[in-house]
Amino acid sequence: MERAAISVQRCPTYEPELLRSALAGALAPLGGMPAFVSRGDRVLIKPNLLAARAVDKHVCTHPELVLAVAEAALDAGAARVYVGDSPGFGTSLGVLRKLGLPGQLAERGIEIAAFDDPVEIVRPDSVRFRRFEIERAVLEVDKVVNLVKIKTHAQMFMTMSVKNTFGYIVGTRKAAWHLEAGREVDFFATMLLDLHYLRPPVLHLADGIVMMEGNGPGSGTPRALGLLFAGNEGSALDTAICAVLNVPPHFVPTLRMAGELGLGVTDLGKVSWYGPALEDVAIEGIDHPILSHPGKFLAPRPLQRLTRRLLEVRPLVDPKACVGCRICMEACPAKAITMVQKKDRPAVARIHPPLCIHCYCCQELCPEGAIAPKRGLVRSLLRRPS
Ligand code: SF4
Ligand code: SF4
Known part of the structure; x- marks a missing residue:
């Protein structure tokens, strides 16, 4: 693969103009949105739509960031842009309504992917899990853009790029995966990696303008970081976020297993870093989640x-x-x-x-x-x- 690249941009608030300028700034060193979205593409933007909660709880990717990224995809010439995810509870549309998005998406000609149409996919070259049923839109679009909310997570320590694509799996089938693979955390992490690399997003953007710490991913405490991340490889972006948050990467099961299995890029030495230097954006003391498997x-x-x-x-x-x-x-x-x-x-x-x-x-x-x-x-x- 081409060299993994990460770009970090400061963005203190979700004020629309600031956000659009920060997004352009984050994407510029990676070649801008046209490096990822070509004229005529059908593009799926996959935010974190965990549950229908007020915007200021920071449970979901911020709606202003969803709009800014969808507009950037249209500006790059995408023929159709969809926004959707498989929430933990409720529907994609229900969560988008709570975020006040359906009307604003419709005004811009952006469509909502309902995430209610699973299709089977078999990948013989996966590490362990070769058969999945995932949302049809994930397979049928030309490009997937991963739009992550950075949060702590009681089972996976952090939810970032790789964990966010668990939403490829439709509704109740997520519960079945928890039952089948969720008893053992490395086993579950391997499933998440197989799923992620089965249909790797072309672009990853992570909302760290306000992250969630503590009792995440649904009931933690918002914490302003003022950072927007962009990258072309999921594990590389997750490694970079951990470096900024001073979270040892082996605390995150998906990074630990990615390193063991040789999936993605987990060595920052192999990542091109753009934007402020790591030591200028690194923070100390995020409130860690209480883990279900500290051993x-x-x-x-x-x-x-x-x-x-x-x-x-x-x-x-x-x-x-x-x-x-x-x-x-x-x-x-x-x-x-x-x-x-x-x-x-x-x-x-x-x-x-x-x-x-x-x-x-x-x-x-x-x-x-x-x-x-x-x-x-x-x-x-x-x-x-x-
Ligand atoms: S514990 Fe929470 S989710 Fe469960 S019934 Fe009570 S309020 Fe509802
Ligand atoms: S943590 Fe236990 S009680 Fe809670 S959803 Fe999972 S299996 Fe059920």
Whole structure:
């Protein structure tokens, strides 16, 4: 492949003019949008549309960035531009409505991809997972543009370029993948890599103007970074983001497995870097997620099963914050959640630990932030100040 290239641009706000200028600035060293989108192309823009939440929660890619990128694709001569994703709950259209986008997209002639039409694809040269059912639009367009929201993630540590293409899989089939591959984090990461490289986006843009830290990807805390990232290779962009956030890349299972399997580019020494120098944009102290599988990072492979048992965290519902919407129950791939009625109170969610596979879909999707990873006894003691 051509050399991986990453471009970083400062952009303090989502003010439309500033954003368009930052986008042009980020793309310029990579050859501008025409280097990725040719005249007459059908282009799919794949933002992170995790769930229908208010824009200022920063759960989804910011709508102004979606508009700016779609316009840039049209300006480059794209014949048709689609925007779509497979949300964790609800529909692509429902999430876009919450972001106030359908009318603005229609005014510009940009179409919405419903992500409700799965087709089978078989790739004999994949590492492990050769058969997927993915959204038809992903396969039928000429180019896919990955439009990432940088967030922490309880299972994958961070959600960035590679994790964002999990949305290629339509609706309820995502839950089936969590059940099939989600019990073991490296196994799941390998599936995400096979899926990503089965149809690699031509261009990756990452919304780090405001990222999410802490209890991500659905209920974390927005944190302003003022950075927009662009790149031509998913793992390379994820490696660059980790460098800026001072997150060791081996903390991120998709990067760890990409390095082991030789997929993509995970060595910053092999990446052309444009924009401000790393030391000028690097930040310290982002609030890490509480991970479902901390043993991965603390112990060598043979001891991981033991450390996992001792240190494992599990999702816990805060009954005071739960409003009984049932979203977690419907989303849980392991059917580990029921609603429990207490006297004089609305029903609240309860997780049954023996059934739970620690996929954290419930924590990801709870609109009230009522589910958080809870540390087990040993891990709590380890954290206790002496
Ligand atoms: S825990 Fe969250 S998602 Fe589940 S029922 Fe309660 S409010 Fe809804
Ligand atoms: S309870 Fe939550 S973490 Fe456990 S399997 Fe269900 S969705 Fe996944």
